[in-house]
Amino acid sequence: MTDTSVDTGAGTTAGGRAPQPTGGNGAAALERRAKRAQRLRRLGLHTASLVGLILVWWLVTRLELVRPLYLPSPGAVWDAFVTANTDHPVSEGSDRIVRGEQNYYLWEHLVASLQRIAIGVAAGVVVGVPLGLLMGTTWLGVLLEPYLNFVRSLPPLAYVGLLIAWFGIGDTSKIWLLFLAAFPPIAVATISGVKGVREDQVNAVLTLGASRRQTLTTVVLPSTLPEVLTGLRVGVGFAWTTVVAAEIDNGIPGIGGLAYLAGGQLRTDLVIACIIVIGFAAIALDLGLKYLERALVPWRGKA
Known part of the structure; x- marks a missing residue:
C-alpha cells in the first residue's frame, strides 16, 4: 500500500484536511x-x-x-421624564413655554451633579491616597487612625449645616460634603493595600539597592493599586448617596436638588424619574470603574 498523502508546505495533512486547533489556542x-x-x-x-x-x-x-400620589404608574413616570427633557407649556392651555424643569433639562441637572461628584471624588483621591500611603508606612498611622475613624463613622448629613455656615450655599459647600463622603473609604482602602504588601518583596528590592522612593513606586504602589481602585468605587458610591443631601440648598441645577424640590411639591412621578436616572448613572459609573480596574490591574484575581 502506498502513502497518498502529500506535503504541500501549506499546513495540510493526509487527505488534504487542514489541521484542527489544538493545545492552548483551542482552550482559549x-x-x-x-x-x-x-x-x-x-x-x-x-x-x-x-x-x-x-x-x-x-x-x-x-x-x-396604591394611590397614584404615592406610586405613579410607569407611564406617568415616563411622561415626567420626557417633560423634564423637552420644552413644554407651563400649564395645560397656556402659551408660555418653559424649558425642562427649573429651566434646565434633566440631563443638564445630571451633568451638574456629575461635575460636583467628580471634583469631590478627585479631591478625595488626591488627599486620601497619599495620606493612606503615609499612614500605612510611617508612624502617622498610629497618630491619625482615630481621627480617620471618627470622620469615617459620621454620616455626611451631619456636616451639612456646618459646611453651609462655613462656605455658604454655593458649590463649595456641596463639593466639600461630597469630598467628606468619598475621602474616608479611599484612605482606608489605601492603608489596607499598603499593609497587604508582602514584606519579602520589599526586602528583595531593598537588597538589590533600591531607594525608598524606588521601592514605593515599583513595589508598594502597584501592589496597593487594586485596593485603591476598590476604595475609589466605594467612594463614588458614597458620593452618589450623598448628592441629594449636598444639593438640598440651592441645588439647582442638580439631579439631587431637583428630586428634593419635586418631593416638596408632591410630584412623585418626577421624583421617581430622578431616582431612576441617578441609579442608572451610578451603575454606569461603577461599570466604567470596573473596566478601568481590569485595564490597570489585569493581574488581579489571577493566580
Whole structure:
C-alpha cells in the first residue's frame, strides 16, 4: 500500500484536511465562547427581571392598590421624564413655554451633579491616597487612625449645616460634603493595600539597592493599586448617596436638588424619574470603574 498523502508546505495533512486547533489556542477559544455565553445569560436574566419588575409595578398601579400620589404608574413616570427633557407649556392651555424643569433639562441637572461628584471624588483621591500611603508606612498611622475613624463613622448629613455656615450655599459647600463622603473609604482602602504588601518583596528590592522612593513606586504602589481602585468605587458610591443631601440648598441645577424640590411639591412621578436616572448613572459609573480596574490591574484575581 502506498502513502497518498502529500506535503504541500501549506499546513495540510493526509487527505488534504487542514489541521484542527489544538493545545492552548483551542482552550482559549473554548474559554472565550464560555464567557460570551455566560455574559449573554446574565444579560438575559437582568432583562427578564427588569421587565418583570415593570410589569408588577404596572399591575399594582393599574389595579389601584396604591394611590397614584404615592406610586405613579410607569407611564406617568415616563411622561415626567420626557417633560423634564423637552420644552413644554407651563400649564395645560397656556402659551408660555418653559424649558425642562427649573429651566434646565434633566440631563443638564445630571451633568451638574456629575461635575460636583467628580471634583469631590478627585479631591478625595488626591488627599486620601497619599495620606493612606503615609499612614500605612510611617508612624502617622498610629497618630491619625482615630481621627480617620471618627470622620469615617459620621454620616455626611451631619456636616451639612456646618459646611453651609462655613462656605455658604454655593458649590463649595456641596463639593466639600461630597469630598467628606468619598475621602474616608479611599484612605482606608489605601492603608489596607499598603499593609497587604508582602514584606519579602520589599526586602528583595531593598537588597538589590533600591531607594525608598524606588521601592514605593515599583513595589508598594502597584501592589496597593487594586485596593485603591476598590476604595475609589466605594467612594463614588458614597458620593452618589450623598448628592441629594449636598444639593438640598440651592441645588439647582442638580439631579439631587431637583428630586428634593419635586418631593416638596408632591410630584412623585418626577421624583421617581430622578431616582431612576441617578441609579442608572451610578451603575454606569461603577461599570466604567470596573473596566478601568481590569485595564490597570489585569493581574488581579489571577493566580
